[in-house]
Amino acid sequence: MAGTDVFTEIVDGEQVYKYYADGEWKKSASGKSVSIVNPTTRQTQYKVQACTQEEVNKVMEAAKTAQKLWARTPLWKRAEHLHKAAAILKEHRAPIAVCLVKEIAKPAKDAVTEVVRSGDLVSYTAEEGVRILGEGKLLVSDSFPGNERSKYCLSSKVPLGVVLAIPPFNYPVNLAVSKIAPALIAGNSLVLKPPTQGAVAALHMIQCFHLAGFPKGLISCVTGKGSEIGDFLTMHPGVNCISFTGGDTGIAISKKAGMIPLQMELGGKDACIVLEDADLDLVASNIVKGGYSYSGQRCTAVKVVLVMESVVDAVVEKVKSKMAKLSVGSPEDDCDITPVVSESSANFIEGLVMDAKEKGATFCQEYRREGNLIWPLLLDHVRPDMRIAWEEPFGPVLPVIRISSVEEGIHHCNASNFGLQGCVFTRDINKAILISDAMETGTVQINSAPARGPDHFPFQGLKDSGIGSQGITNSINMMTKIKSTVINLPSPSYTMG
Numbered sequence: 001m002a003g004t005d006v007f008t009e010i011v012d013g014e015q016v017y018k019y020y021a022d023g024e025w026k027k028s029a030s031g032k033s034v035s036i037v038n039p040t041t042r043q044t045q046y047k048v049q050a051c052t053q054e055e056v057n058k059v060m061e062a063a064k065t066a067q068k069l070w071a072r073t074p075l076w077k078r079a080e081h082l083h084k085a086a087a088i089l090k091e092h093r094a095p096i097a098v099c100l101v102k103e104i105a106k107p108a109k110d111a112v113t114e115v116v117r118s119g120d121l122v123s124y125t126a127e128e129g130v131r132i133l134g135e136g137k138l139l140v141s142d143s144f145p146g147n148e149r150s151k152y153c154l155s156s157k158v159p160l161g162v163v164l165a166i167p168p169f170n171y172p173v174n175l176a177v178s179k180i181a182p183a184l185i186a187g188n189s190l191v192l193k194p195p196t197q198g199a200v201a202a203l204h205m206i207q208c209f210h211l212a213g214f215p216k217g218l219i220s221c222v223t224g225k226g227s228e229i230g231d232f233l234t235m236h237p238g239v240n241c242i243s244f245t246g247g248d249t250g251i252a253i254s255k256k257a258g259m260i261p262l263q264m265e266l267g268g269k270d271a272c273i274v275l276e277d278a279d280l281d282l283v284a285s286n287i288v289k290g291g292y293s294y295s296g297q298r299c300t301a302v303k304v305v306l307v308m309e310s311v312v313d314a315v316v317e318k319v320k321s322k323m324a325k326l327s328v329g330s331p332e333d334d335c336d337i338t339p340v341v342s343e344s345s346a347n348f349i350e351g352l353v354m355d356a357k358e359k360g361a362t363f364c365q366e367y368r369r370e371g372n373l374i375w376p377l378l379l380d381h382v383r384p385d386m387r388i389a390w391e392e393p394f395g396p397v398l399p400v401i402r403i404s405s406v407e408e409g410i411h412h413c414n415a416s417n418f419g420l421q422g423c424v425f426t427r428d429i430n431k432a433i434l435i436s437d438a439m440e441t442g443t444v445q446i447n448s449a450p451a452r453g454p455d456h457f458p459f460q461g462l463k464d465s466g467i468g469s470q471g472i473t474n475s476i477n478m479m480t481k482i483k484s485t486v487i488n489l490p491s492p493s494y495t496m497g
């Protein structure tokens, strides 16, 4: 297993992690740092540089210059660099996973999985890029009325320029590489602004890309408070594309960004609709896995359960007995339920729980919280007048709404301002397809909890859940534009002979 020695250059003498620009690790001229609080101990764990706007300007300039040369680098060579980065990343999964445990309280095994999955994503993107970017299109003019065959149009995909990537705290490595790899294979340069919680894991990941030998300036990583350098970055004239994953901040960015392509993966309120004929054991295990993995801090977590009256008591009982087996504690011990990312997040979750309590929801377990650690809670008899019926807790609390018809479930799902994923449990595949068609979400899972992966599947949200579609192929395409070259012949090409 690779050690931590390769990461010593990314931290300064005062143990503040440096930012990455122009192929080097640097200290910010601001002399200021941003603290990263360990969600478990609630003590400062790490510090990162608070970059200045001037430093952002320099990064953008370097990214623009480096991109021009990178775009001329043969596609197979770009892929080779990415494969190398993927291998280095996987080799250093252990020290990166430690950062994920300390910064975002991700259970230890899941933290390793995130890094390995990220390496796989980078390699797959390199493979996919070589295939799809190596293909173009030929059009001939005589298929359109009034034209002879005197024009040949060759179209291919070319890079956009500088891509700005902003991932969220919950998958700071995976949701960074899901932007970095497609941007690079397509010939773009990349500026990463990691989330504060997760920044150090992201900086370690960037060091793996550095070790893979990408040209100077092609990749940069600036750290600082989103609220301080965020707007400056997203409204920067040097940015040609923004790929963002996070919450409502993405809606604000979409309104402020200029006329550039945007990829927005935002929040969700993924509904799980359970019909009378469903396999209730399958339902219960998917609700527990879907609702409580990583303490519910996943965009595709099950966030509201809508169950037909006739089976709801059985579902609740089965879910309760499985929940009793969830371990609660520290991420180092690989517990199922670990502290949520911050005190403000825990307070927000508690606010939703108390609102539901005041309005008459039934608690299936006792509500318990110690610091940022919230014990898993199932709320039954939730009604539409409760906030938790609509809002995204991003914590281990899950509402159950009893429904008397499938239409009622679909109506609740579609009345949400979110539209990320949803799922339906039934043994009747014909009915499942009808329900899938009626649900206004980017994806509907039949007989499984919502999930983002495998990472090459299309992934998209409707309404406030996002703009555009992701998944490896879609992301590569999104980070390119079509360029056409038209060959104009002096006479139609079929006149000879």
Ligand SMILES: NC(=O)c1ccc[n+]([C@@H]2O[C@H](COP(=O)([O-])OP(=O)(O)OC[C@H]3O[C@@H](n4cnc5c(N)ncnc54)[C@H](O)[C@@H]3O)[C@@H](O)[C@H]2O)c1
Pocket: 166, 167, 168, 169, 170, 193, 194, 195, 196, 225, 226, 227, 229, 230, 231, 234, 245, 246, 247, 248, 249, 250, 253, 265, 266, 267, 268, 298, 299, 300, 392, 394, 420, 461, 465, 466
């Ligand atoms: N749809 C998806 O694929 C997906 C995946 C994971 C998480 N999410 C969503 O992300 C949210 C949780 O993540 P979060 O709390 O990190 O989200 P967030 O919106 O608070 O932050 C996301 C990122 O934006 C940065 N940021 C904050 N203010 C900014 C500004 N003014 N300009 C530019 N950047 C700024 C943050 O530093 C962070 O890197 C949830 O709503 C979850 O559903 C969505």
